[in-house]
């Protein structure tokens with residue numbers, strides 16, 4: 001088992017046992033994300049993507065296997081701020097300003113936000129929200145709220161960043177703009193990133209490796225390396241090599 005700063009799941013099995021039929025959410029899942037790498041997890045609804053992420057965050061138990069997040073057990077990594085997380089619905093507190101939403105993880109860790117004013121300002125700048133420090137979430141567009149959510153996930157300077165469909169609610173044009181932003185932010189942060197997504201083009205644009213999963217039981221079927229140089233630009237979306245790669249991912253996804 002690796003003990004580096006990456007994300008490592010070894011032979012992880014998880015079955016939900018309820019009143020109805022058992023659901024084998026993950027069968028023998030292996031995942032290795034090298035330190036500083038960007039991995040996309042893609043697969044049909046119900047293939048266990050969110051389960052894998054919740055396990056990696058220490059929010060869900062697993063039956064067998066081993067998990068290490070930057071060398072720590074998952075719950076310890078989350079509790080100590082080694083891990084940052086951004087979810088689909090930006091999940092901001094509506095009564096808190098942009099700056100105070102971004103500061104929230106510091107408060108959860110028992111740190112004094114007043115001592116981190118510089119970091120908060122820097123992140124607001126990084127996600128392009130300068131001037132909106134005192135705005136409330138209700139005064140922002142969907143894309144801006146997602147950027148607050150990304151900034152919040154970075155405030156503890158996490159070594160590992162988990163994102164579960166962070167731009168799922170946005171239209172394609174906004175999503176592509178956000179992907180360019182996210183790439184820049186991730187490159188500057190140096191963190192190890194794991195992104196859950198439905199979008200083949202989003203996975204191929206952002207990731208170093210695309211991990212394709214199938215459902216029933218949830219499992220990894222193939223890992224596809226993405227060779228494009230960084231920083232990747234919007235023009236990449238129209239490159240033939242990009243389309244060829246997306247086609248390949250689609251074939252694996254649909255089991256051809």
Ligand SMILES: Nc1ncnc2c1ncn2[C@@H]1O[C@H](COP(=O)(O)OP(=O)(O)O)[C@@H](O)[C@H]1O
Nearest residue numbers: 016018023025044045046047048049050051052
């Ligand atoms: N808390 C739960 N209890 C029972 N079944 C669950 C629970 N969470 C998820 N599942 C089931 O486990 C499978 C994987 O779910 P999930 O990890 O959410 O998949 P994905 O994120 O890929 O859509 C699905 O069949 C889902 O219905």
Ligand SMILES: [Mg+2]
Nearest residue numbers: 049050051164
């Ligand atoms: Mg999910």
